[in-house]
Amino acid sequence: MLRSEEFVDMAPAEIYAVLLDRGVYLCSEATMYRILRRNGEVRERRRQATHPPRKKPEPVAEAPNRVWSWDITKLKGPVKGSYYCLYTIIDIYSRYTTGWMLAAFENKELAEQFLSATIAEYGIEQGQLTIHSDRGSPMVAENVAQMMSNLGITKSHSRPKTSNDNPYSESQYKTLKYRHDFPDRFGCVEDARAWCERFFDWYNLEHRHSGIAMHTPFDVHFGLAEQLREMRADVLAGVYAKHPERFVRKAPEPPKLPAAAWINKPGEPRPDDPTIPAQG
Template sequence: MKQCRRARKAHIDKANALSVTKQCEVLQISRSSHYYRKVPQSNLNLNLMRLIDEEFLNRPWKGVPRMTNWLQQDMGYAINKKRVERLYRVMGLSASAPGPATSKKGKGKKHKIFPYLLRNLNITASNQVWAMDITYIPVQGGYLYLCAVIDLYSRFVVGWSLSNTMTSEWCRDTVETAIGKYGKPEIFNTDQGSQFTADLFTEFITKQGIALSMDGKGRALDNIFIERLWRSVKYENVYLYAYQDGRACYDGLKQYFQYYNMERRHQSLAYEVPAQVYNRTKKEAA
C-alpha cells in the first residue's frame, strides 16, 4: 500500500543500524524535510531576529552591545541587552572579530579541534577542498538552520539541508549524501562549532580518508567563500520570498541551489557557472 510522505517519515528510527540518510532514501522522502520542525518564537523575537540577521550579514563585527544600541537607537525597539544576547545564541552568532562563528566551540573529551590546513594552500581543482557551514533562515512564525557544503575551487554546492536544530548527526548526514553523489574531497574545512568538533562528525570525516581542517577562532576570512554563499542565498532568495513554512522554504531553496549551480555566473570564475567548472576540473576520489 502506498503511504503519504508524513506516514513514511514516521518509520524513521534514529536508533536503527541504518543512518537517517539511508532510511530516507529507502522511504523515498527528503532528508531535509525529515529534520524540519517549526520552532516557535514570539512575533517580537522573530522581527528582531530578521533585523539582526540582515544587519549582521552586512556588519559581522557587531557584537551584542553594538547590535542592541542599533536596535534601540536606529530601529526604535525598547529592548535590553539580555534579549539580544539570547537571540544571538539562538541564531548561532558570535562577533569574534573579524566575523561570525556559526556555533559555540565544543568542549570536553568528545570534541576535538583539528589544525587549519588551507593556509597558503594552492587550490587547483574541484574535489580538492570542500567547506561546510551553518546559517539561520527566517520563515513565517519560526526559523530554520541551513547547512551547506561547497567545493571551494568551483563554488559548486555539493550538498545542503534544512533543520530546526544544529546537530552533528544532521551535519554528518548532509556530508554523507554529498559524498555519495560527488565522491570525496581531499580536505574538508569547517569552523570550530560543536557540531563539527564532536566525535560523531570528526570520526566520520577522518574514516573516509579525508583530512579535516578547522578555521582559526574568530577568523571569518578562513571560510570566506561560504560566507559569500550565504549573502547570495539570503539576498537573492530568502529575503525576497519570506517563506510561509518549512516546506515552502525547502522547495524554494531547492530551486535556488539548482539555479546557483547550473545557471548563476560568477565573476571570480571568469563568468562561468559552478557546474561547468566543477565537472571540468574534478579530481576523482582515490
C-alpha cells in the same frame, strides 16, 4: 590573603566585607589596593593561561572535489523565534554546491549524515578531499571528525573569531540572503525548501561567477569551462578580424580560469589577519 584560593577572584571591597563579617580586620580596602598595585596585580591575581596563536588554515584546490567548505545558516520561520537550519557544502575551486539540506535544528548527528551522504554521492577516494569549516559545535563534534578520518578526509577549521577563514561559505550565504526574492520569513519548512531548491539550481546552473572567469559552477565542476572558453575566444577572434580598430591595445580574449583556489593564499596575509601585528 589576597592571593589565597578563596579570595583570588574577589575585588578588595568584597574581601574587606567578608573578613569583617568574620570579625577579622587586616587592613583597609585602600591598603589592599595599594598592595596589589605594588605587585602589579590590580587587574588579575590568578595565573593566566596562555595560548599560542592557532595556525592559519591554507587549504588549496587545483581541481574540483579537492577542498569543500561547509557551514550552517539560519532562515527565519513564520513567527518570531522560529527558524530553519540550512546546511550547505561548496566546492571552493568550482563554487559548485555539492550538497545542501534544510532541517529544523542543527546537531552533530545530522551533520554526520549530511556530510557522509554527500561524500558518497561524489565517489570521493581516500586522501582526495579536505573539508573546511568554522568551529561551530557540529563542525568540531567527535563523531564528525571520526567519520572523516574513517573515510580518509582531511579536516580543516577556521581560527576562533576569524570569519574570513571561511570566505566561500560566507560569500554564498550573502548571495543567498541578498537575492531579490529572498523573503524576510518563510511560511513553513516546505516553503523554505522549495525556495532553496530554486536558489541552488540557479546558483549552480545559471549564475556566472566572477571568481571562475564568469562561468557557471556546474560548467567548472564538470569540466565544461575550457571548451566554453574556446568558444568565447572564437567569437572574439571573429570580431577582431572584422574590426581591429575597435581594440586599441591588443586582440580581445576571454579570461582564464584561475589555476587554483585557496583559503588564505600562502604568502599573502590579509590586513585583518589576527596573526599580523598592528602597525603604527
